[in-house]
Amino acid sequence: METPTDPTPISHRISEGLSRVAMAIRSDEWTKAEATGLKPTQLAILDYLVGRKEAARVKEIAAHLGVSQPTATDSVAALERKGFVEKTSAAGDKRAAAIGITSAGRDALQAVGAVEDAATAAARTLPAQEQQDLLMSLVKIIRHLQEADAIPIQRMCATCRYFRPYQHKGAAKPHHCDFVNAAFGQSEFRIDCRDHETADPATRAATWDAFQEG
Known part of the structure; x- marks a missing residue:
């Protein structure tokens, strides 16, 4: 028990x-x-x-x-x-x-x-920092599942050839998206981006390492 x-x-x-x-x-x-x-x-x-x-x-x-x-x-x-x-x-x-x-x-x-689902409504009740922390934890879980071939490569920033982690040191929006040429922060991290283009395996690995080190 x-x-x-x-x-x-x-x-x-x-x-x-x-x-x-x-x-x-x-x-x-x-x-x-x-x-x-x-x-x-x-x-x-x-x-x-x-x-x-x-x-x-x-x-x-x-x-x-x-x-x-x-x-x-x-x-x-x-x-x-x-x-x-x-x-x-x-x-x-x-x-x-x-x-x-x-x-x-x-x-x-x-x-x-146009209809908000229950899980989205529940996530919205969390404080902003908790939402951001949860999002980053989910990104890490999804990435591990991808590497274990448990799920397909997802259309998230961490696997995209346009993603440049921590290009803007010390900034509120440290990451950079080359597709739109704009900086963005952790809370704007995408799980399923419609402009996503999958990076090659070596680039994905290097990008993830840079993201983790940052």
Whole structure:
């Protein structure tokens, strides 16, 4: 029996806590998706496509969402029937199909995006510094999961070729984004940036080391 003087490891309890948060997030995802007659995976595909400059192949969609290619194919087919996505020829290979979001898909995504989910509302109740500290802790957890191949490379600053950590020493906004040529601080760190371009492995490792040392 677990007692206050003999608890499970704190890492285990953190994992338990994250699973409870994930439970609320999954519930919100279903609620949002059902409001537009979709399923959570279908809604996630629209969210992924809306931030891309170009259409995406199904294998790219599957890799980003961490689902099987057949699951992604079925979800794309359902979205296509609803008129939320359309297929075009993939760049550089006219025999392959690429998936792009339609104006109807953008409207559906915008409709559900206006509703604040429970996890976001809960995070907003934390003091600003606690929110920032939590964000940085999540970045570290996500990075470790990526390196362990437990999840795909995420579109966060730490993996982006435009990210320059601690370029502005002693400043309130120490980091620099070469994409927009602007400084930014810890609280502005992105977990899922739509302008993200994945850096090569060596650059990612060097960037992370610089970020940690800073």
